[in-house]
Amino acid sequence: MTQPVSELDYLKMSAWQKFCYKFVSFFKKIPMGFLNFFKVTIPALAIKFWLDVKQCFVNVGKAAKYGDWKTRTSFVLMGFSQLARKQFLRGFTYLIFELLFVLYLGLFGWKYLAMFGTLGEHTRGEFLNPVTGIYEYTEGDNSLLILLYGLLTILFIFAFAYAWYQNIKSAYSTQLVEEAKQPLATAKEDMRSFVNEQYHKTLLTVPLVGLSIFTIFPIIFMIFVAFTNYDMAHMPPASLFTWVGFENFIAVLGGGIATSSSFAYTFGRILLWTVVWAFFATFTNYILGMIVAILINKKGIRFKKLWRTILIMTIAVPQFVSLLLMSQMFADEGIINILLKQWGIIDSHIPFLTDGNWAKATIIIVNIWIGIPYTMLICTGILMNIPEDLYESARMDGAGPVKAYMKITLPYMLHVTTPYLISQFIGNLNNFNVIYLLTAGAPLSLNLANGAGETDLLITWLYKLTMDKQSYGIASVISILMFIITAIVSLIVYNRSGSVKNEEDFM
Amino acid sequence: MMKKRVISLLACGALAVGATAGLTACGDKGITIWGPAEQQQMLKEMVASFLEENPDFKYEINLGVVSEADAYANLSKDVAASADVFAFANDQLMNLKTIGGLARLSDEAAAKSAAENDANSVEATKVDGVQYAYPYASDNGFFMYYDKSVISADQAKTLEDIMDACEAAGKYFIFDIDNSWYVGSFLYGAGGDYTINWNGSLVGSIDCDFDAKSPDGDYTYGEIGGNALIKLHKHKNFVNGDDNTITKYLGDEGFGACVSGTWKGAEISTKLGENYAATKLPTYHSELTNKDYQIKSFSGFKFYGVNASSKHLAEAHQIAAYLSGEKMQEKRFDTFGIGPSNKVVAAKDKVKSNVALAALLEQAPHAKIQDSLPPSYWSNLEAFGTDIHGDKITDANLKEKITALTEKLKSNT
Numbered sequence: 001m002t003q004p005v006s007e008l009d010y011l012k013m014s015a016w017q018k019f020c021y022k023f024v025s026f027f028k029k030i031p032m033g034f035l036n037f038f039k040v041t042i043p044a045l046a047i048k049f050w051l052d053v054k055q056c057f058v059n060v061g062k063a064a065k066y067g068d069w070k071t072r073t074s075f076v077l078m079g080f081s082q083l084a085r086k087q088f089l090r091g092f093t094y095l096i097f098e099l100l101f102v103l104y105l106g107l108f109g110w111k112y113l114a115m116f117g118t119l120g121e122h123t124r125g126e127f128l129n130p131v132t133g134i135y136e137y138t139e140g141d142n143s144l145l146i147l148l149y150g151l152l153t154i155l156f157i158f159a160f161a162y163a164w165y166q167n168i169k170s171a172y173s174t175q176l177v178e179e180a181k182q183p184l185a186t187a188k189e190d191m192r193s194f195v196n197e198q199y200h201k202t203l204l205t206v207p208l209v210g211l212s213i214f215t216i217f218p219i220i221f222m223i224f225v226a227f228t229n230y231d232m233a234h235m236p237p238a239s240l241f242t243w244v245g246f247e248n249f250i251a252v253l254g255g256g257i258a259t260s261s262s263f264a265y266t267f268g269r270i271l272l273w274t275v276v277w278a279f280f281a282t283f284t285n286y287i288l289g290m291i292v293a294i295l296i297n298k299k300g301i302r303f304k305k306l307w308r309t310i311l312i313m314t315i316a317v318p319q320f321v322s323l324l325l326m327s328q329m330f331a332d333e334g335i336i337n338i339l340l341k342q343w344g345i346i347d348s349h350i351p352f353l354t355d356g357n358w359a360k361a362t363i364i365i366v367n368i369w370i371g372i373p374y375t376m377l378i379c380t381g382i383l384m385n386i387p388e389d390l391y392e393s394a395r396m397d398g399a400g401p402v403k404a405y406m407k408i409t410l411p412y413m414l415h416v417t418t419p420y421l422i423s424q425f426i427g428n429l430n431n432f433n434v435i436y437l438l439t440a441g442a443p444l445s446l447n448l449a450n451g452a453g454e455t456d457l458l459i460t461w462l463y464k465l466t467m468d469k470q471s472y473g474i475a476s477v478i479s480i481l482m483f484i485i486t487a488i489v490s491l492i493v494y495n496r497s498g499s500v501k502n503e504e505d506f507m
Numbered sequence: 508m509m510k511k512r513v514i515s516l517l518a519c520g521a522l523a524v525g526a527t528a529g530l531t532a533c534g535d536k537g538i539t540i541w542g543p544a545e546q547q548q549m550l551k552e553m554v555a556s557f558l559e560e561n562p563d564f565k566y567e568i569n570l571g572v573v574s575e576a577d578a579y580a581n582l583s584k585d586v587a588a589s590a591d592v593f594a595f596a597n598d599q600l601m602n603l604k605t606i607g608g609l610a611r612l613s614d615e616a617a618a619k620s621a622a623e624n625d626a627n628s629v630e631a632t633k634v635d636g637v638q639y640a641y642p643y644a645s646d647n648g649f650f651m652y653y654d655k656s657v658i659s660a661d662q663a664k665t666l667e668d669i670m671d672a673c674e675a676a677g678k679y680f681i682f683d684i685d686n687s688w689y690v691g692s693f694l695y696g697a698g699g700d701y702t703i704n705w706n707g708s709l710v711g712s713i714d715c716d717f718d719a720k721s722p723d724g725d726y727t728y729g730e731i732g733g734n735a736l737i738k739l740h741k742h743k744n745f746v747n748g749d750d751n752t753i754t755k756y757l758g759d760e761g762f763g764a765c766v767s768g769t770w771k772g773a774e775i776s777t778k779l780g781e782n783y784a785a786t787k788l789p790t791y792h793s794e795l796t797n798k799d800y801q802i803k804s805f806s807g808f809k810f811y812g813v814n815a816s817s818k819h820l821a822e823a824h825q826i827a828a829y830l831s832g833e834k835m836q837e838k839r840f841d842t843f844g845i846g847p848s849n850k851v852v853a854a855k856d857k858v859k860s861n862v863a864l865a866a867l868l869e870q871a872p873h874a875k876i877q878d879s880l881p882p883s884y885w886s887n888l889e890a891f892g893t894d895i896h897g898d899k900i901t902d903a904n905l906k907e908k909i910t911a912l913t914e915k916l917k918s919n920t
Contacts, residue, residue, distance in 0.1 A: 124815075126611060134824060135611035137815050233709050237586060237816060238607025262920075333752055354685070355897045443685075443897060444890035446911050449920045451886035469882050470583055470606075 030492060056165055063172035074171040078164060081171030085178055089187035094167045101160045109153035116150035119143040119228065120240045142236040147228070151221060226476035235470060248477045266449045266461075267478070271485075273360070274457045277435075278428040280364045281371070286421060288368060289375020290413060294405075296376070297383050308380070311373045319370060323437035326366050327353065330438075354443050356454030363455060367434050382416050383409070418497040425493075426486050430459045458482050537567030538819055538826065541581070541593035543574040549842050557829050566822055575809050582608045582814070591817040592827045596647055597631045597808040600640065601879035604708035609639040610815040616641075616828055623833065627876060628808040628848040634708050640810035641831035644839070645853075646769045646846025647807030648874055649689060650866040651789065653764035654678065655782040663784070665799065666739065666791040669764055673744040678763030679756055684740060684747045685896045687888035688805065689766060692788065693736050695803035695875050697721060699728030701916060703878055710881050710919055718913040723796040729909030731800065735791045736895050737902060747896050769846055772863035785866035787873060806867075806874035808848060883919045887912055 013021065063071055067081075074081040079094030105113075115121070120141025129136050177184055185193075194202045227243055234241035251263050296307050314322065329335050330352035337349040352362045386409065394404045414421075435441065441453035441460045448454070451468060452461050458478060465475040542550045547570060554568050571590055573581050578595035579602050586608050595603065603609050612620065617638040621629045628642035653663055657676045662668035673680050683689045691701070699717045703710055717729035726734075739745055744763070746752060750771060756762045757778045765775075766788065776783040788802040811827040813820065829835065836847040837855075846864045847853050858864060891912050894900045900908045 124607060132821055133613045133615055134821050135613065136820060137610070232583075232602065233605060235583070235586075235606040238605065333746070333748060333755065351897055354893065355899075443893040444886055445899070446887065446890045446894055446908060446915070448890075449915065451882060467580065 026496065029496070033492065033495075059172075060165065060168055063168045067172055068175055071168075071171045071175050074167060078167045081174055085174055085184060087174065087184055087187070087190075089190055090170065094163070094170075097160075097163055101156065104156065105153065109149065109156065112146050112149035113153045115141060115146045116154075117243075119146050119242045123239055124237055140237065141240060143228075143230070143234075143241045144236045147224060148221060151224060152217070155217070155220075222476050223480060225472055226480055228473050230472040231474070232470040241473075244473070248473045252474060252477050252481070262449060263474070266452050269448060270452055270456055270458055270461055273455070274429055277360070277364070277457060278425050278431075281367050281428040281431065281434075282421060282425045284364065284368050285371035285375050286417075286424070289372045290379045292372060293376045293379035293383055294409070297380060308376075311376055314370065315373050319433060320437055322370065323366070323434060327438045330362055330366075353439050356443055356445060359439055359443060359455050363434065363438055366438060367431075370434070378417070378420065379413065382413060386412050419494065422490050422493050422497070426490055429457070429486055429489075430482070431457065432459050432463070435460050436463070537569060538592065538817075538823055539569045539571055539590040540826065540830075541571045541573040541578065541590040543594070544572045546843065547572060549838070553830060553835055553838065556834075557826065560829075561825075564822070566819055568826070578812070579603055579606075579608070582606065586814065587816040589814055589816075591814050591819065591823040592830070593812055593814070594643075595640075595810055595812055597628075597640075597810055598877055598879050600632065600810070601634065601705065601708045601710075603812060604634050604639055607815050608812065610813040610817065610820055610824070612638045612641070613824065616824060620828070620831070623850065624848040625850055625853065627806070631808050631876065631878075632810055634705070640812045641827050642808050642810050642848040643831035643836055644809040644845050645806070645848040646864065646867055647805075647809055647877070648867055648870060649692075649766055649768045649804045650785060650787055650863075650870040651764055651766055652771065652775050652783075652785045652863075652866075654762055654779055655784045657763045657782075660784070660786070663764070663786050664789055666735075666789045666802075669789055670739070670742050670744060673763040674742075676763065677744075677761075679744050679746045679761045680742075680763055681746045681748050681753050681756055681765035682739070683749050683766070683892075684736065685889060685892040686749065687885045687892065690736070690892035690895075691888050692766075692802045692804055693732035693791070694729055695732075696791065696800045696873075697728040697731035697735075697793070698723075698800075699732065700875075701884070703881070713881075713917050713919055715913050715916045717916070718910045721796065723793075723798050726795045727906070727909055729913065730905055731793045731795055733891075733895070733900065733905045733909060734795055734902060735793055735800070736892075737900065737905070738794065739791070740895055769844060769863045769867060772844055772861075776862065783862065785862050787866060787870040801873050804870050804874045805877040806871060807877040809845075881919055884916065887915045 010018065010021065064075070067074075070081045070084040073084075077095070078098040079091035081091075082088075082094065083091030120143045122140045124140035125138040126135055127138065128134075174184060226248055227245060228241050229244045229247070230241040233239070252267055253264060292311070295301065296304055301307075331337070332349045332351065332354055334352075336352070337346075340346045340350070351358050353359045390408050391404055394408060399407065435455060435457050439453070439455045441456035441464065443455075444451070444453045450461075451464050456464070459482070462475050462478050462482075465471045465478070540550065540554070550570055554570070558564055558568070573590070573593065575594045575596045578593050579599040582589045582593070582603060583606055586606055589608070600609070620632075620638065620641055624642045625645055628645045629638070632638050632640040632642055651663065653669070657678050658669055658672045662672045669680055672678075694717055695701075698721055699719075700715070701717075702714045704712045704714065717732075718727050720726070721728050721731055723731070740747070746756065748756075750767060753762070753765045753767060753771065754774065756765075757775065762779075765771075767775075772785070788804055790799040790801045792799050811831045813823045813827050817823045833849045833851055836845075836849040836852045839845045840847055840852060840858055840861075844861060844863065846861075846867060847858065852858060891900070891908070894908065
């Protein structure tokens with residue numbers, strides 16, 4: 001089954017063979033996809049980037065070669081060309097921007113940028129104040145602030161370079177317009193363009209700035225932290241941290257996989273459980289939720305609204321409240337164990353949350369209880385959307401309920417909900433709440449290292465590493481790895497899903 | 508069309524205003540003190556009396572809720588933005604010093620504090636011989652509470668008699684086996700030890716001999732202690748549980764005895780009334796060596812620390828010294844029964860007659876002074892206790908588990 005088969009051969013296969021064929025070819029395509037990504041997509045992007053950069057230099061070169069003295073002065077004094085040609089609004093905007101940038105760099109950014117390579121050299125000092133007899137502290141370098149403002153300054157330099165390039169381009173094009181004896185855009189026209197042809201820029205500025213400050217910049221910062229030894233022993237303001245290259249990555253990924261006290265072993269174990277958990281949490285909820293929705297939707301079921309309302313009640317209670325209650329209920333001395341003992345079903349308590357394997361099963365089951373109502377709500381809407389005539393014709397052709405489900409309901413549901421499934425899967429990979437509130441990663445075990453417990457997901461372990469151990473460097477590495485894993489999974493599954501490939505089906 | 512654009516522009520503007528609203532600057536906030544939630548009222552009274560005695564104190568004093576156990580967790584988030592004066596348990600001293608959270612005491616204040624408080628507590632405030640905190644309580648240890656009507660004072664001496672008495676009366680012995688603070692007591696009792704060699708305030712190396720042979724026979728310290736824990740855990744009148752479980756068993760009348768600290772004293776004494784009693788931890792009999800071992804507890808202290816990043820260091824030191832002074836320690840004992848470290852207060856009759864503190868004193872010769880412990884200590888001993896509780900550690904694999912535990916403790920992972 002390794003060779004691609006012709007359509008005729010494919011149709012001759014039995015259902016089981018078809019399934020196997022599809023299954024194998026799905027996984028066979030993945031390495032090809034990666035190869036394509038590295039052989040085609042990345043080179044294409046690189047070439048495009050190179051061409052863009054080249055074009056920039058060509059434009060600047062042109063302006064230098066053919067520009068008049070006004071344009072050439074713009075190389076140093078931004079906005080001069082526009083000012084000299086009486087485009088005051090544009091000219092002053094560029095000029096003020098340049099002034100602000102120089103002020104920022106000179107007064108603030110420069111000192112952080114200068115220390116960016118070492119992240120600071122002077123630690124805080126302690127000295128006795130002879131007058132008061134009190135020990136006081138000199139302010140040393142703060143590695144965290146150096147990293148933060150250093151990065152910020154670098155980003156500003158990029159922004160300045162871009163603005164400078166725009167300034168040259170605009171200066172030269174203004175010169176060309178003037179030489180062609182065409183009228184130059186007035187300030188009023190410039191302003192008006194921001195609500196007309198450049199309206200997209202006006203609208204996107206605020207979201208873009210917000211996104212950069214609150215999302216993109218912190219992510220870049222976090223990535224840089226992964227290459228430092230920022231941890232409890234190197235914590236500003238008392239001490240400095242510095243660059244360590246790939247040391248943290250080696251600690252997490254390399255070496256000592258076989259020994260239980262190594263980072264790599266623990267990382268592997270936790271990663272495995274994270275994937276297992278995400279799989280079960282996603283598909284148990286999906287399948288059971290769909291079954292519940294179908295049951296309630298069935299003709300002849302009475303009090304439909306009542307059943308739905310009861311299920312939705314679980315949503316009305318805040319999730320963390322029900323989770324904390326559940327963790328009390330399932331405790332060794334909790335109500336469930338006490339009741340089971342009183343009824344004589346068990347002699348000693350069941351370790352629902354204190355034994356690794358029991359705890360894993362309990363978590364998945366509690367998650368079903370919490371998750372089914374959501375799936376049921378979503379499925380109810382979609383189920384009502386399936387055209388009734390499909391079922392009617394199926395019945396006429398002699399299809400039973402199971403056949404109708406397999407051939408109509410399930411394909412339709414999968415087609416519509418694949419993106420939902422993917423987002424659920426990714427969400428479950430990072431499902432902090434359920435794990436942290438139910439077990440907080442417990443039970444701990446001597447088989448794992450660095451404070452990890454049997455039910456810890458990568459995300460809850462990450463929380464422990466940062467909040468209890470202050471191992472920020474290592475934690476950054478783990479979050480980068482988590483991002484890579486989730487990104488790869490979602491890209492592969494999403495691009496290969498029917499929802500994307502056959503968008504028009506079922507329309 | 509134009510109107511729509513104006514509206515969307517306004518929406519964008521509103522977004523921008525919302526984004527900047529959170530970035531308001533903040534001025535001098537005076538001096539902030541952190542203390543546990545249940546002591547806020549007392550702390551308020553203490554601050555009031557401080558201001559009364561120092562009428563020309565020029566800063567505003569604010570209170571924040573952070574318990575002694577969480578001081579490090581909160582300070583480590585942002586030292587500069589944390590309280591100027593804070594209460595903490597002594598096991599966080601080294602970590603707090605490492606992150607620059609503790610200011611050194613002036614020589615004068617250090618001398619005064621050393622003269623007034625018990626020597627052990629003062630010793631525990633030092634890093635490399637330099638004092639970094641003000642001791643105010645020496646009661647951070649554990650011992651045993653029991654019900655006199657179930658267990659006689661004589662029976663309370665050995666674990667075996669306690670369990671027999673509990674079984675006879677249908678009551679329970681409550682011990683937190685999967686809590687790293689308590690579970691080590693059996694291993695230390697057998698003769699094992701765990702010592703950190705400090706390199707300044709950083710962990711240099713760790714000595715741990717849980718896997719070393721005991722002089723009493725062909726067994727390691729860890730095996731002797733672990734074997735006793737396994738035996739205790741199997742007993743049907745044993746309950747693994749924390750302070751909440753103790754409360755529950757007190758309510759259900761299933762309480763025979765428990766291991767806890769002074770903070771539980773008031774509650775147990777009101778519940779048991781005349782039958783309330785407390786004493787040192789019992790001995791346990793090892794089946795392996797056929798000998799009795801005294802269970803050891805931790806003894807710890809509570810300190811006031813001054814944040815080295817404080818903008819008003821002198822005033823912060825003044826407040827910390829006041830809050831840990833003799834008068835305030837007595838007030839703390841009167842209000843909450845907190846055991847003083849001040850020698851004058853500790854010698855008072857009312858302190859000496861306190862049942863829980865007397866038990867703590869009785870335990871003192873069998874207590875290990877609790878050093879600052881790294882996270883690896885807490886997680887690995889909790890794992891050890893959890894594995895015993897989950898029957899993952901049995902007599903058959905005890906030896907290898909002890910070896911694994913010791914290795915992890917030594918390598919600080």
